Each structure stands twice: as C-alpha cells, then as structure tokens.
Amino acid sequence: MTPSLGRSANGSPPTLADVAERAGVSRQTVSNAVNNPDLLRADTLARVQLAIDELGYLPNRAARNLRTRASHLIGLRILPAQEGTANATMDRFVHSLVEASREAGYHVLLFTGDPTDPVAGYDDLLRSTAVDAFVVTDTYLGNPQAAWLAGRRAPFVAFGRPWDDPGADHPWVDVDGAAGAELATKHLIGRGHERIAWLGWRKDSFIGEDRRSGWTRAMRAHGFATTGLASRTEDTVASGREASAVLLDEAVPSAFVCASDTLAMGVLHTLAERGLHPGRDVAVVGFDDSMVAQLVPPGLTSVRQPLEEVAVMVVRALEGLLSHPPRRADDVLLTPALTVRGSS
Amino acid sequence: MTPSLGRSANGSPPTLADVAERAGVSRQTVSNAVNNPDLLRADTLARVQLAIDELGYLPNRAARNLRTRASHLIGLRILPAQEGTANATMDRFVHSLVEASREAGYHVLLFTGDPTDPVAGYDDLLRSTAVDAFVVTDTYLGNPQAAWLAGRRAPFVAFGRPWDDPGADHPWVDVDGAAGAELATKHLIGRGHERIAWLGWRKDSFIGEDRRSGWTRAMRAHGFATTGLASRTEDTVASGREASAVLLDEAVPSAFVCASDTLAMGVLHTLAERGLHPGRDVAVVGFDDSMVAQLVPPGLTSVRQPLEEVAVMVVRALEGLLSHPPRRADDVLLTPALTVRGSS
DNA sequence: ATCCTGCCTTGGAACGATCCAGCCCATGAC
DNA sequence: GTCATGGGCTGGATCGTTCCAAGGCAGGAT
Numbered sequence: 001m002t003p004s005l006g007r008s009a010n011g012s013p014p015t016l017a018d019v020a021e022r023a024g025v026s027r028q029t030v031s032n033a034v035n036n037p038d039l040l041r042a043d044t045l046a047r048v049q050l051a052i053d054e055l056g057y058l059p060n061r062a063a064r065n066l067r068t069r070a071s072h073l074i075g076l077r078i079l080p081a082q083e084g085t086a087n088a089t090m091d092r093f094v095h096s097l098v099e100a101s102r103e104a105g106y107h108v109l110l111f112t113g114d115p116t117d118p119v120a121g122y123d124d125l126l127r128s129t130a131v132d133a134f135v136v137t138d139t140y141l142g143n144p145q146a147a148w149l150a151g152r153r154a155p156f157v158a159f160g161r162p163w164d165d166p167g168a169d170h171p172w173v174d175v176d177g178a179a180g181a182e183l184a185t186k187h188l189i190g191r192g193h194e195r196i197a198w199l200g201w202r203k204d205s206f207i208g209e210d211r212r213s214g215w216t217r218a219m220r221a222h223g224f225a226t227t228g229l230a231s232r233t234e235d236t237v238a239s240g241r242e243a244s245a246v247l248l249d250e251a252v253p254s255a256f257v258c259a260s261d262t263l264a265m266g267v268l269h270t271l272a273e274r275g276l277h278p279g280r281d282v283a284v285v286g287f288d289d290s291m292v293a294q295l296v297p298p299g300l301t302s303v304r305q306p307l308e309e310v311a312v313m314v315v316r317a318l319e320g321l322l323s324h325p326p327r328r329a330d331d332v333l334l335t336p337a338l339t340v341r342g343s344s
Numbered sequence: 345m346t347p348s349l350g351r352s353a354n355g356s357p358p359t360l361a362d363v364a365e366r367a368g369v370s371r372q373t374v375s376n377a378v379n380n381p382d383l384l385r386a387d388t389l390a391r392v393q394l395a396i397d398e399l400g401y402l403p404n405r406a407a408r409n410l411r412t413r414a415s416h417l418i419g420l421r422i423l424p425a426q427e428g429t430a431n432a433t434m435d436r437f438v439h440s441l442v443e444a445s446r447e448a449g450y451h452v453l454l455f456t457g458d459p460t461d462p463v464a465g466y467d468d469l470l471r472s473t474a475v476d477a478f479v480v481t482d483t484y485l486g487n488p489q490a491a492w493l494a495g496r497r498a499p500f501v502a503f504g505r506p507w508d509d510p511g512a513d514h515p516w517v518d519v520d521g522a523a524g525a526e527l528a529t530k531h532l533i534g535r536g537h538e539r540i541a542w543l544g545w546r547k548d549s550f551i552g553e554d555r556r557s558g559w560t561r562a563m564r565a566h567g568f569a570t571t572g573l574a575s576r577t578e579d580t581v582a583s584g585r586e587a588s589a590v591l592l593d594e595a596v597p598s599a600f601v602c603a604s605d606t607l608a609m610g611v612l613h614t615l616a617e618r619g620l621h622p623g624r625d626v627a628v629v630g631f632d633d634s635m636v637a638q639l640v641p642p643g644l645t646s647v648r649q650p651l652e653e654v655a656v657m658v659v660r661a662l663e664g665l666l667s668h669p670p671r672r673a674d675d676v677l678l679t680p681a682l683t684v685r686g687s688s
Numbered sequence: 689a690t691c692c693t694g695c696c697t698t699g700g701a702a703c704g705a706t707c708c709a710g711c712c713c714a715t716g717a718c
Numbered sequence: 719g720t721c722a723t724g725g726g727c728t729g730g731a732t733c734g735t736t737c738c739a740a741g742g743c744a745g746g747a748t
Binding site: 013056059071084092102108109127130265295 | 402406453468
Binding site: 401 | 703704705706707
C-alpha cells in the first residue's frame, strides 16, 4: 500500500528524511537531487527522484527559508483603489508581476499601509525577514520609499524613474510617458487636427510634466501653436470636465490629448452635455487604456502602457539583486503603444 | 554606542538570543515576553521590552513558521484581468482582504494558475506548507476547487456559495445577487417603469440565474409581465449590445436591468447608436458598480456589492478555521446596495 | 601493493524560533 | 526547622532544511 500523495504515515507532509530513507540515501543526497541534480550519479538521481515522486515530496518552505535566510517572497504594497478614477492599471500589472515572479521562483506578498505614510508597512516585513525584496510602484509624487529602503540596504526595484533624486542608484523600470503623449498627438495630427489641446495634471507631478512634454514636442515639430491650449488640473472626472469646458470655450480645440483616462472621461462628459460626439465632432485620446476606455461608447483611444513587459523587466532586475553576487540590472525605459478607438 | 535599529553587531537582524543576553534573561523568557506577556513578572517584562525596543527586534518569520508549522500566509489565486469587461471587482476585494488579514496577523500571498485548470497552483503551495489557508473566489461556474481542497483537508473559505454542491461543508461568504437585482428592478418600478427587461448571462451560470430571479420576483410582485422581456447572453459588451438591440425592437422595454456592468455598457452602446439617451429615453441599471459605471456619462446606476464587508467576514471565518481547536464560522449572505446615477 | 586523485556520498552542525520538563526560590503550613 | 506549593525562569530538544568538512570508493599512476 502506497502512502497517499503528499502525506506520510504519521499524517504530516513527507520530509527530506522520509525520502532519504525510502531511496536508501542520506538527507544531503536528496537535497542535492533537488537543488543540484548534476552532483549525483545518474542512477542515484533516478532512484531519489522516484522516491520523491512516490511520496509527493516538496521541500518545506519554512525550513528552507530559515536555513537559506531567504523567503522567496516579494513584497508589493497596494493602495486603496481610488473610486471614481480609471486608475486600475494595477490589475494588469499585478497579474503580470505574479506570473513573472512565479517563473523566477518567487511569490508576491501584498501589504497595505497608511496612504499618508509612504514607508509604513515596509519596516515590519523587512525586520521580520518576511520578504526578500520589494517592488515599489507608487512613485507618482517623488519616491521617499527609495531613499528609505536604500538606507536599510533592502533590495528593491522601482516601477517609475527616480524623478526627484537623480542620484538614486536603485534599478528601475519605467514607461516613456512623453513618447506616449507624442504618439497620441501625432496620431491626431495625422487625422488632420491642428488645434490639439493638452489636458494634464498639476505641475508638481513629474509624470504629468513628462507626458505633457511629448505633446509639446509633437506640436512644435509640426509648427502648431500650443499657447492657450494646455490646462493642468486634478486627476478627477469633475476637474477634467470643467477644464475641458473652459478650453472648448476659450481655445476651440478640435482634439484633446489627456494625461489619463480619467481626465479623458471628463472631456466626454463635457461633450455629452453639449451634444457633441466624440470622434466625430471632437477627438479625444486618453492615457492608460483602462477598462473604461475599452467600454465607453464609442471607445476611447488611449495610450497603452506595456505593463506586462514592465513586470517582466522588474522581476529580471530583482533576480539580479537577489543573486550571488548581486547584480544591478540596467534601467529600462519602455515605449507605450496607442490603441485607436472611436473617439478619434 | 547603541547598535543601529534592527541590525546587530554582526550585520544581521537581532535574534531572540541577542535580546535575551541584553536583558539578562533566557531565550524562553524573551519568547514569553513576545507571545505570553502575562507569564512574566512586571519588572522582568519591562526589562525585556526595553531590550526588544533598543535592538529593534522582531521575530524571524521563517524560524517561527518552522517551529509552529504555520506560515501566517493566506493564498489567493488571481486570474488574468479580462480585457474588455468591467470585471474589476477584485481590486476592491483584494485591498480589503489584505487590510482585514493584516489585522488578524496574516498576509496575502498571490498566485496564478492555468485558467482552464481550476486546481492548478493550489497543490504546490499546500504541499510546501507555504500558506496556511486559501480564499477561493472564482466560483462563477461551480467550484471544483472546494471539493478538491476539502479532500486535502486544506482550510479555505469561499467567496461564493457552493451552488453546485449543496452538501459542501466549507464556510462561505456571499452577496445576495437576487436581492440586488430586486433592488434594481424596484428602483425602476418606483420611477414609473413597467416594461423592464432583463439582460443576463447564460443559463449555466448559477450567479446569473440567481440575479435573474430577483428581477422576476420584483416584476411578479407588481403584476408586470416578464414574457419576452428577458435575454441571456455572453458577458461581453458586444453580446450586450446585440441582445439589447433585439429586445428594444421586439419587446420595447423602457428600462434594462443587467447582470453586469459589462452588459449594461452593451446597452449604452445600442442607445448611443440609436441616438437615445440613457436615463432620459431608456433607463439602465448595471451590476457591480465598476469604475466604468462611475465614469461613463451620465453615470450608470449599478448594484454595489459590499466587498469590504465580504473580505472582513472571509477573514473572520479563516481565523476560526485556523484557531485551536478549529471553529467553522456560520455562512454569511450579505445584501448589496444600489448606487443611483444618471442612467436611471 | 601503495598512493593519489576526483567523484559521490555521508553525518554532524546550524539557521532562530517554540515546546517541554524541570529547576529555583520565596511563601506559608505544620 | 522541614516540607509541600506554585509562580517565574532556564536549558535542552526540536521543527526540516542546507552548509560544511570529511569519509568511502573506484580507477589510474607509481
């Protein structure tokens, strides 16, 4: 009678010693079979492997973690979903991160923290050796976590450039927002638009200014005026609606490029109120290719960030940091694409 | 000179032994100070606590996990975000789950798995003792995970009733979809509508049929006809658009209640194509209160699930399962609310 | 036959926490 | 003074793995 898979006679999961006894070798040999198979002679390896399969053995995580001083967990702090905005990019990113991590032998551990304290939550996980490294994502207004983590010598990779600290030397991956906005603007220019408005975030947002520069660049390259065609506001639908109404009245643009889908939805609200049709009367392009962009009639053209690729590069950088000896991966700047829909 | 917080002389985090030495007590006494403070004399406790604070000691997770045979991690499987649908309820739920878990002393570990294999991913985590329990969420088409996990004696709590297996005895938490649809329908009846159509999922969806029954119940209670007013289709915008077009032509409803925001967006597409205004010409109510519902002009009235509360109840049930001796919490059925917006 | 070489394999120690049994000592009853 | 009592604390053993140093063995050179 074979023991039921993954459960030895006494009811608890099989251990290295159980496998060793069954295969007639020592514990260390089983360990080698699992971690350094090429150290074993072929026939021994086969015998051990058979015992492993028969018992359904998997190494105990806690014991391995204790001995190797590693948890094979990556910490990711998540913030409360902001209701009323289209900022659900995290969904796509998180899934890709989990997937990429798994392939690298890691799991993702989520934690939260006081949104007003950028460092909350990191400390406990670090001191209790619960995670090996962090992925830092919420860097839209500077990145105090980076300096803090670097001070603690905690390995981490940032999704987002260290805008506020050019001297920071942690690895990062980011998406070229300026290129995205430029792409959007050129797309509209290609459709014959000349008076293209920019609807963006307030000036203290590094990302917002970066994206805006892409619009400026494209407009200047074609010799189109930008004066009076730009507006900076909060990232809410209401702000986007008001700002776009003012722009329509004062600057009479034929198209809008927005720093976010949230703002673009504000434009659609204004158009709806005025009986104007997006894509026919006024073109609108958003940023992030959110679900809203995909679903709203007649479809919102939007800049799509390659989040899947970002996650893969982030994990690659993490693998470097966590290898022996640690390697610092090159920073990565990825180029977004444009998803064209009915609004343009 | 005091050692820097959280790092002892040799560079690694302080251990129980370090604290014991500093406080002049044994390891066990420090352990008791952390886990059973009431076993210590007040002055001893104070002395140990001081040493703990000075050294910035936190128990090593791996060592504690190994000894106690628990990881204090809860596994949550996430599926790829379905692009083109409004199904982002997970965002809200996941955040609440992480928050509630933290308060109970647990962390959430994410994993993925082959979407076509409902059991993939669970096995490895279980056998390697990486998690203490699971939260099972993707139960829309039956719940094979439940039977499988129960067979493995793995503790888990389901978000979603065991529709397909009334004999299942695992704890679950769910939202009363019928009550939600009834709420939506009554809301429309209160606004004077009598010909209210149902736009739902295919018949093999338990959740879809449950929600539909709420519509039926409300309509019958007011003596309104339902014949010809219901349509079942795929959960995509395109399907919702086609089905609503057919219903408008053949049954001439003045309002739609939908099984999802995705389908409701399909209705909005049809209305937009025909130059009809949601909320003015035809009323539309969705289900899930997604970001799309919040952002689309003029706002989509939608049934909002109390996901925060679901998460809290799920964690409460988990705490029961993981306590000694295990307790099975009572099943919970929560009632959703209606968020009224411009579309009705 | 002896020794060396290199490959495979072995047993003991260690990671840092908790469990367990028992020791110490102040207290109170006799 | 002796002994039982029990709260407070200690030291050894243990969880399951990997690291480390060394042992065993076959094969070739001496």
